[in-house]
Amino acid sequence: MSQKSKKVVCHISLKDGVLDPQGVTIRNALAQLGFDDVMEVRSGKVFELTFKPEVTNDVRAKSEEICRRVLANPVIETFGVEEL
Amino acid sequence: MKFGVVTFPGSNCDYDSYMVVKDQLRNNVEFIWHKDSDVSGFDCIILPGGFSYGDYLRTGAIARYSPVMGSVIDYANNGGLVIGICNGFQILLESGLLPGAMLRNRSLQFICKHVYLRCDNNETPFSNRLSVGDVLKIPIAHTDGNYYWYQADVDELERNRQVVFRYCTATGEVTDKANPNGSANNIAGICNKARNVFGMMPHPERASEALLGSADGLAIFQSIVANATSGVTA
Numbered sequence: 001m002s003q004k005s006k007k008v009v010c011h012i013s014l015k016d017g018v019l020d021p022q023g024v025t026i027r028n029a030l031a032q033l034g035f036d037d038v039m040e041v042r043s044g045k046v047f048e049l050t051f052k053p054e055v056t057n058d059v060r061a062k063s064e065e066i067c068r069r070v071l072a073n074p075v076i077e078t079f080g081v082e083e084l
Numbered sequence: 085m086k087f088g089v090v091t092f093p094g095s096n097c098d099y100d101s102y103m104v105v106k107d108q109l110r111n112n113v114e115f116i117w118h119k120d121s122d123v124s125g126f127d128c129i130i131l132p133g134g135f136s137y138g139d140y141l142r143t144g145a146i147a148r149y150s151p152v153m154g155s156v157i158d159y160a161n162n163g164g165l166v167i168g169i170c171n172g173f174q175i176l177l178e179s180g181l182l183p184g185a186m187l188r189n190r191s192l193q194f195i196c197k198h199v200y201l202r203c204d205n206n207e208t209p210f211s212n213r214l215s216v217g218d219v220l221k222i223p224i225a226h227t228d229g230n231y232y233w234y235q236a237d238v239d240e241l242e243r244n245r246q247v248v249f250r251y252c253t254a255t256g257e258v259t260d261k262a263n264p265n266g267s268a269n270n271i272a273g274i275c276n277k278a279r280n281v282f283g284m285m286p287h288p289e290r291a292s293e294a295l296l297g298s299a300d301g302l303a304i305f306q307s308i309v310a311n312a313t314s315g316v317t318a
Contacts, residue, residue: 021230
């Protein structure tokens with residue numbers, strides 16, 4: 001029986017209080033377009049990791065380690081992982 | 085004295101740095117390939133500007149895990165002199181050799197122009213040929229040069245006199261208008277506590293001879309040589 005590859009989505013976002021010039025610019029553009037219900041926009045990044053089919057254990061822990069060491073910069077960013 | 089200039093895929097100021105050392109300082113210099121892991125025999129390592137690994141993920145984030153950086157980190161932790169310019173500064177931040185992080189410029193724009201820097205600490209191997217208050221005209225060329233750290237930590241940097249250069253006006257006033265990218269406390273260049281690792285966003289190698297419009301950057305390289313020849317480690 002073939003094993004289905006595990007997928008994990010990693011969400012990287014700026015920590016609260018860290019200035020997000022991109023978010024501010026997008027918020028201003030939204031207001032100009034008439035979407036003035038939006039008070040704040042915070043930008044971030046999403047990475048989808050597909051593990052090798054034989055990897056079935058600890059994908060959450062492995063993904064968190066990847067976020068901590070590479071995908072996020074802990075000085076300015078936080079992360080969350082979501083198993084699909 | 086022998087300098088090493090690290091070349092990452094996407095470095096584009098490696099030759100500029102090399103030429104300054106060779107032609108202006110008349111010192112020995114060699115390139116170090118990013119896949120090399122031997123950095124012994126060098127008296128100073130330059131991490132040059134550019135767009136290492138395409139600036140993918142975050143500026144400097146991938147370069148930080150290249151084979152050569154493991155050795156550069158050991159070299160720095162053993163007291164070796166390391167200077168990171170622009171992308172090199174970003175790599176030093178990502179590797180943890182210098183504290184803090186870079187955010188996008190507050191204007192969101194790539195900025196390429198000459199700016200003025202005020203020397204705030206001349207007791208480092210990278211600034212000993214300057215006086216506190218000296219103003220240098222040196223170009224910047226970056227999108228992510230908005231230096232950020234938590235306020236309490238920036239205060240700590242200030243207390244430790246780790247801020248070496250600040251963006252200022254032509255007459256040396258540190259104002260918000262003279263801050264091109266939004267950096268905390270107008271920070272343009274910092275060193276570590278031990279003073280042997282230094283990073284700056286402006287490009288002194290692009291301002292090291294009159295032909296380039298300014299030779300003010302040369303003092304930074306001359307400081308490194310003066311430090312080595314005097315044996316004074318500031």
